[in-house]
Ligand SMILES: Nc1ncnc2c1ncn2[C@@H]1O[C@H](COP(=O)(O)OP(=O)(O)OP(=O)(O)O)[C@@H](O)[C@H]1O
Ligand SMILES: Nc1ncnc2c1ncn2[C@@H]1O[C@H](COP(=O)(O)OP(=O)(O)OP(=O)(O)O)[C@@H](O)[C@H]1O
């Protein structure tokens with residue numbers, strides 16, 4: 001069986017005055033119908049990797065890859081029409097910053113309907129679908145949120161509205177960039193449950209970008225650890241606590257614990273070697 | 277001093293002073309603009325216009341107002357003595373166009389100086405406060421927008437009396453509403469942002485927030501819009517001149533010159549065509565510059 | 580009488596059909612020098628409580644008091660000198676066209692402080708950013724650096740109370756540790772009072788002596804740090820929260836999947 005997504009030697013660079021700097025430096029992985037996590041520190045290139053897969057590298061940045069296949073289709077030179085058919089239908093991206101990605105002067109409902117009308121026959125059906133999706137992501141009062149503007153929502157509600165929008169077209173591949181960072185754990189688990197079902201029942205592929213190691217180790221199947229644009233370690237999620245790389249080990253020690261622990265918290269002593 | 281203004285100093289990642297940070301930022305914008313070919317063409321045209329206006333006295337071979345011999349030098353076609361020919365009063369068209377650039381430049385800069393701040397202030401105040409202030413200000417704006425600009429300007433000039441100063445005032449009064457609309461729309465997207473709440477929590481007054489925090493964020497899109505509108509402003513000024521309500525004869529205003537030449541358009545084409553080309557080129561220059569600025573300020577729309 | 584006393588606070592947004600009761604009767608008080616946590620469901624009104632305190636949300640019922648003085652209507656300039664807030668999203672809370680220097684100097688100018696140069700330099704030093712960062716723009720900073728600038732801005736007026744709205748939820752573990760250590764240090768050094776909103780129980784357990792659990796606009800429980808360490812909770816929601824903090828279990832998906 002061919003994997004859902006194959007990525008080989010993905011590089012993303014931005015021009016600077018000292019030539020181009022690569023922020024993603026040769027990332028390779030393949031994804032089946034499974035839950036793959038990408039973890040790593042802020043600025044390590046997680047989001048840029050996700051965007052590059054969808055051809056959404058912001059100009060003047062450039063993405064290149066030796067191979068970038070989605071179900072056998074080469075994405076590297078997909079035409080704008082092919083992208084239109086893929087993006088938001090077969091591959092969805094939940095962006096990192098919901099408040100930034102939602103249009104501040106349009107109601108949540110209108111933004112959801114844009115996605116829903118593509119999959120539904122009638123407007124009423126589309127609206128039902130949109131409301132059902134909001135309910136599925138644990139929004140208590142879907143009708144109100146449907147009519148609200150983004151600034152009238154709490155941080156976590158905006159994030160869930162964004163997830164609902166991306167799940168409406170029932171994509172085959174979902175790239176979720178820190179989808180649960182603003183959610184409390186109980187809601188977080190509900191959202192993960194939805195994602196989990198999509199993966200196990202519908203065979204969706206999931207790339208889950210996160211900085212929450214505890215969550216990742218319990219939710220995902222495999223983990224890529226990124227540092228300075230490179231994958232420094234790849235392991236089974238259940239083995240994350242036994243990671244080899246000093247960076248991954250360090251990340252675990254930085255977490256505060258409910259049971260209490262040392263204070264000040266240990267911090268990560270970065271080593272220039274890691275960025276090689 | 278030379279050391280201070282070196283490339284390294286300007287582009288330092290870690291500026292050491294307020295001035296260095298500010299100058300460096302401006303230099304970066306300039307570098308971005310410089311790579312945009314259209315913008316550079318536009319900028320060159322506008323620079324030439326400014327030079328023409330400054331040095332009109334030196335460059336013009338003849339007096340723009342006082343014509344030559346009416347019997348022998350009327351309506352001469354372009355030649356080496358009269359590069360663009362002469363008009364019906366035996367005046368050298370080339371010299372008149374050179375002097376006319378002063379009027380055009382004055383119109384353009386005065387309108388920009390009057391209309392931009394008015395539009396910005398009305399728009400940001402309406403957007404920031406919302407409620408009844410927004411309603412009142414925007415209804416006024418709507419009234420202005422309901423009439424075509426030239427018609428409204430005509431009405432104002434008719435009320436104020438013809439003349440270039442009144443024409444400028446009329447154009448300025450009629451050109452701010454779109455900027456107000458634009459500034460308001462931008463303000464609506466930023467007024468609920470956390471960084472505005474943050475400065476409110478520092479105890480800043482509304483005036484300080486609008487002027488220091490909202491206006492700078494609306495400025496770039498308004499500047500782009502104003503630049504793109506310059507062509508329209510020049511044409512409106514020319515239109516008023518053409519209708520005899522702008523600059524009064526014998527002032528060498530380009531629109532009025534076209535009006536003067538229209539009786540001879542068949543036999544003596546150059547009289548109306550030359551100022552027409554001038555208007556066209558300058559309008560194009562502003563349009564190019566506006567497009568370029570938009571690319572630099574707002575990379576999102578660049579494709 | 581505490582540093583902050585909130586009694587029976589209710590906040591309602593909008594009118595008619597669009598009416599939202601974000602906070603429905605909350606009372607708590609925070610002593611001087613204490614650090615108080617608020618955890619709870621997303622959308623339960625945690626941020627709104629903080630916003631009501633600083634006058635950014637409409638109070639429909641109840642009283643708010645700072646150091647015994649009741650707060651009504653528009654807050655005075657003097658109030659903002661005493662109470663400062665750090666926002667949840669470091670990407671949205673800094674003006675994109677202002678250098679770090681102007682972000683930090685502006686509050687000083689508003690309140691007429693002297694020795695502005697020195698204060699800005701010291702504030703940067705306090706949050707572990709060198710002078711090299713002074714004239715940078717936000718886009719030249721990472722998420723953690725931005726959040727530290729936001730903290731420096733809140734600290735520069737030398738307030739007594741700091742309201743922290745999920746100060747680390749956008750940061751990764753290593754930077755979260757740096758920011759938490761920083762907040763812990765300045766509190767002990769300056770005797771500050773904190774109210775910290777977070778959805779991460781571990782962060783609250785690390786930072787706060789007492790905490791309130793909120794659900795649907797109401798306080799369901801108040802716990803001490805010791806309770807949290809020992810995982811004693813009486814309310815159903817708090818127990819779910821504690822359980823959920825252990826991570827996602829495969830049975831979570833399976834159980835629900837079978838039920839639905
Ligand atoms: N438009 C851009 N121009 C230049 N550099 C950029 C641009 N966008 C991102 N970068 C750089 O690319 C690097 C990787 O960014 P990316 O957003 O992928 O980080 P991340 O791993 O998602 O971090 P975080 O956890 O903070 O979201 C960063 O160092 C960032 O500064
Ligand atoms: N300006 C507003 N207009 C209308 N409703 C609002 C407004 N601000 C907040 N709300 C509503 O108030 C409720 C509480 O929001 P709040 O931001 O306090 O939640 P929160 O507990 O901070 O949640 P999160 O953890 O997701 O940030 C939400 O239902 C939200 O939709």
Ligand SMILES: [Mg+2]
Pocket residue numbers: 046047048096177
């Ligand atoms: Mg990211």
Ligand SMILES: [Mg+2]
Pocket residue numbers: 154155156625626627667744
């Ligand atoms: Mg909140």
